[in-house]
Amino acid sequence: MKYTLGELASRTGVPLNNESYSGLEIEAVAPLQSATAGSISFCANPKYKKHLAQSQASAVILNETLADGFNGASLVSKNPYATYAQVAALLSPPDSPDAEIHPTAVIHATAKIGNDCYIGPNTVIEAGAVIEAGCLLVAGVYVGKHSRIGEGSRINANVSIYHGCEIGKRNIIHSAAVIGADGFGFAQDNGKWIKVPQTGGVVTGDDVEVGASTTIDRGAIADTVIEDGVKLDNQIQIAHNVRIGAHTAIAGCSGVAGSTVIGKYCTIAGMCTIVGHIELADHVHVTAMSLITKSIKKPGSYSSGTAFEETTSWRKNSVRFKQLDVISRRLHDLENKT
Amino acid sequence: MKYTLGELASRTGVPLNNESYSGLEIEAVAPLQSATAGSISFCANPKYKKHLAQSQASAVILNETLADGFNGASLVSKNPYATYAQVAALLSPPDSPDAEIHPTAVIHATAKIGNDCYIGPNTVIEAGAVIEAGCLLVAGVYVGKHSRIGEGSRINANVSIYHGCEIGKRNIIHSAAVIGADGFGFAQDNGKWIKVPQTGGVVTGDDVEVGASTTIDRGAIADTVIEDGVKLDNQIQIAHNVRIGAHTAIAGCSGVAGSTVIGKYCTIAGMCTIVGHIELADHVHVTAMSLITKSIKKPGSYSSGTAFEETTSWRKNSVRFKQLDVISRRLHDLENKT
């Protein structure tokens, strides 16, 4: 795609620093340092001012401070990264094949496919399922009985969606993700496990993105719920009956155990573990590889774990950790003595 | 499905509190609070007595203590949750499509398919593989050469089973799981890695459940073994030559490294790491996100890690952790002085 800088300004609602640049042709986004003529970069960090001065980009998206001392073409934005996202989406729109139902797709007679859908090779759509208008199912996608995929959603290759799940509008689900597998529910009976049927479903809101190889289990009785605008990275596990509040983002490899409720506008970094049956307030942030074992009622940032160090010293310190309660008591005794 | 309460009592072997209720029609399970007429709930926790009193459920599964003060219809069980599991299985049996070999399935001439199997669309079954009677392969399943799927197993969409693996009877394997990929075996040769052929297989016992996106690697020479009744949640990694003892359950995102042996009746919580070449006794329990680096010979519960806190204080404490051995020595010196 090609746009003039003036077109990009009007489509993003972000002003040009100088109207004389409005005819410049832009055809790609590029980093400041490797940009060439025809490309647009962005810079929001004063640290990179030097790269900005030397960049060969035809135009740069800047905040007001940086734009001040810059003579080249720029779009002057309050949120340069968000403007960059918009510009990149215009210049590199996702691939949209023409509407088609591939002859190798296996679609049950009672399933409904909306207008303008691309249903790729080897896709399987079971009885009673509904694919709303404008969906893209890339290839090898499985949609179980009576599941529904909302308007304009993009389901990548080899995604599995079990029966009775509701995917919202404009969802993006990446390859190998699994929506609606059975929650991990078993009753103990003399040491053996009896499977508890998982009769709930999974419901996702609008504008949800689900990363590659991420799994969202169906609810035990009620549904597992992912609210509007939630972004889940790759390799995440969401257990049965979890609820993730709107616009929360969770980074790769994290796991949320059963029946836990996470608030809105939270961010959970990578490899975190949130145990089951707890509640996190809105605007809670958890740093990488933390274990959250209790409800958090106060917005803020939370962490667990230890800082890394060389293994030889770590061995000594990690053993001392097992004496920490005793160390604390000994210190207390000593304080009482002196 | 619909049953009278009397039928549910006789099929589960659990008595009704009052025979006059035996004709009540039950058609669904539901939580105490949202239950309506025609549904059955369960309650095992005295904490929820109030919800019990107010529930609109037609009947409730209770333990003897709770049943004592309850006038409505109830099934009185020593293990209400297990009874609930049985009742839910009667009311919500898993979907069982009629036996069929879908025309798009690709089945080698030398593979054998037992009676009453459903072999779904785009399933691929290679030479010499055996699918025993009553199996359900949903769609897009891959079964490698000479692998065997035991009677009555259910293999969900997009599961991959490599060659030479043996799946027991009544296994449930969820979508995107991978059974029998190569173990991570490499020999060092001047800084480069030489692949060590992984010539063993994977053997699972009867009544094993494998979660979505869980991976169980084939053995290096001997087999990787998952014993009867083991339940594995989603996103678990089981490395080559591991053995998991019967009726052990492992929660999501945990990993077990090569050649480790885990006993029977263990529970491993989510995101745990069990290193390689160690042994865990029967009845060992590991709490969430723990790192187990040595064999455990004594049954009991084990943990590692730190409690979470606000990030600002965590930063200070986690840095102090690196001084812990020194702190301990300084304390010792001080004790000697005073």
Add this chain to the structure above:
Amino acid sequence: MKYTLGELASRTGVPLNNESYSGLEIEAVAPLQSATAGSISFCANPKYKKHLAQSQASAVILNETLADGFNGASLVSKNPYATYAQVAALLSPPDSPDAEIHPTAVIHATAKIGNDCYIGPNTVIEAGAVIEAGCLLVAGVYVGKHSRIGEGSRINANVSIYHGCEIGKRNIIHSAAVIGADGFGFAQDNGKWIKVPQTGGVVTGDDVEVGASTTIDRGAIADTVIEDGVKLDNQIQIAHNVRIGAHTAIAGCSGVAGSTVIGKYCTIAGMCTIVGHIELADHVHVTAMSLITKSIKKPGSYSSGTAFEETTSWRKNSVRFKQLDVISRRLHDLENKT
């Protein structure tokens, strides 16, 4: 496959201890203890000398020290495990079906398939993709537009490779792996997330192995790069714009966050978290379940976390961790007093 011991010696370049054994027929590898006639074992650890003496193996691969006191047939190697890897590869070569394009494969007219490829059932190859000579795509593999799979690569069942990715020569990619899904890139806009198009690709070098269910995201603008000889185990997450140096190995369940650069010849154990935008030098080793939050400039071994213990004592110690900074200050005060 069957070889004489003499043939194995000449093919591996490793001498026989006694030429009189060169006619021995070998047809399998086996562990010392369960080996039978016709099989070859290896032993590099003096600890297993007893098993060596009692083994029924027809021949054993040994280092010079162990070979010294051993009268049976042996191959005497400076690196017995590497020699074992070579011998096992000769005796158990990977299955190589005859070249074929399965009639159910869906291959775009503009895609190119090299000589001697096996393109298995239900494989989908999109427009402009190139599959070089000698590749094996097992079944249900998806290859997006304009991606390229290098010569002699083996792509297992249900792997998804997005558009615009470059896979090197002799790569092995295991089932359910996903190459080139969108990186986790979003701009904040008043609490909502705007998707940042991920316009880079994924490039892997030669001789790379990617484990089952491992995900390697495409770059945001530039590519995500996996250099020659890198070995990735199962369930690993590699985020956008990461670079992994040549001959580095990463064990299962680890995650590397965006834009991080890992050096050559590193080893990262299982369940590690490497945060984003940092750099690890060559020859860095990280032990299991460690969190690396800063760049590491010095080769060596690094760790974080605590040693495991019984849960009852762990509870006390993990709570004390939150007082560690205070404990340290109290100790300091006390030292000043005495």
